[in-house]
Structure formats: C-alpha cells, structure tokens
Amino acid sequence: MPIKTFRFDVEGGKATAGPPIGPSLTPLGLNVLAVVERINELTSEFRGMRVPVKVRVNTDTKEFDVEVGIPTVSALIAKEAQIEKGSGEPGRKAVANLTMEQVVKIARMKMPHMRVNSLRAAVKTVLGVCVSMGVNVDGKNPKEVLRELEEGVHEGLLGEAATA
Numbered sequence: 001m002p003i004k005t006f007r008f009d010v011e012g013g014k015a016t017a018g019p020p021i022g023p024s025l026t027p028l029g030l031n032v033l034a035v036v037e038r039i040n041e042l043t044s045e046f047r048g049m050r051v052p053v054k055v056r057v058n059t060d061t062k063e064f065d066v067e068v069g070i071p072t073v074s075a076l077i078a079k080e081a082q083i084e085k086g087s088g089e090p091g092r093k094a095v096a097n098l099t100m101e102q103v104v105k106i107a108r109m110k111m112p113h114m115r116v117n118s119l120r121a122a123v124k125t126v127l128g129v130c131v132s133m134g135v136n137v138d139g140k141n142p143k144e145v146l147r148e149l150e151e152g153v154h155e156g157l158l159g160e161a162a163t164a
Contacts, residue, residue, distance in 0.1 A: 012046030015039040049075040087134025097136045
C-alpha cells in the first residue's frame with residue numbers, strides 16, 4: 001500500500017486542476033477534479049488567503065485524503081483587519097486596528113502550529129507580526145500592548161481564552 005504525499009499552497013476555495021495540482025496527481029491515474037473539489041470544500045472558509053494543503057494518495061487503490069493547514073499569522077491578521085496587506089511603513093503608519101480579543105483568537109487558532117508552550121507566548125508572536133505589519137491593537141502600538149501583557153493587564157482575557 002504505497003502512499004504518496006503532496007503539499008500545495010492554494011488560494012482558499014479556488015484550487016484548480018491546473019498547476020501545481022493537476023500535473024502532480026494526473027500521472028497517478030487519480031480523479032483530479034474530485035481532489036480539487038474536496039480541497040475547495042475544505043478551504044472555503046479561507047477565501048482570499050493562501051492555505052497549505054497536504055494530499056495523501058494510496059497509489060494502489062487511488063483513494064486520497066486531504067489535510068488543510070492554517071494560513072500564516074499575517075494572512076489571519078489581514079483577514080481579521082479586513083486589509084489586503086500590511087503597512088509599507090510599519091512603526092510610522094498604521095493600516096488597521098484589531099481588538100485584543102481578535103489577537104487572542106488568532107493566537108488560539110495558530111497555537112498548535114507554533115513552537116510555543118503557552119497562549120501568552122502565542123499572543124506575543126501575533127503581536128510581533130502586528131508590529132511588522134503596521135496593525136495597531138486596541139488603538140495602541142502593539143509594542144505598548146506587549147508591555148501591558150508583561151505587566152499583567154490582559155490576564156483576564158488570557159485566562160478566559162485559555163479555558164474557553
């Protein structure tokens with residue numbers, strides 16, 4: 001039962017049978033349209049974002065399964081903030097504002113895929129990406145929010161998010 005694994009980055013809900021998926025899977029005699037439909041079904045909630053997708057194929061039975069990853073932290077921030085991209089001048093010009101609740105939501109979503117041991121560390125990572133993208137948090141520079149986090153200002157929010 002030889003299993004082959006393929007990894008693709010596709011736009012959520014808009015995968016096609018063209019490159020890179022079609023040329024990779026067609027030689028295996030697989031129904032590429034069925035694979036593409038499954039990928040689009042599973043990635044529809046990530047429309048407009050690049051999503052990592054893993055396709056495992058049993059080359060004997062032609063059965064396949066699709067595993068969808070989570071988009072990058074910057075893509076999740078852009079989606080939450082409803083922007084296309086970050087600031088060209090982060091630190092000087094902010095392009096959007098997120099609430100601390102949105103930051104915690106992103107951190108919880110990405111945490112299993114980060115090399116962190118706590119929700120606090122995941123939130124710090126998301127805040128760091130906010131700094132580099134020029135996205136404020138609760139109307140403040142993310143560096144200021146990081147200091148507040150160290151001082152324990154957001155403990156209640158982290159505690160609620162950790163048990164939710």
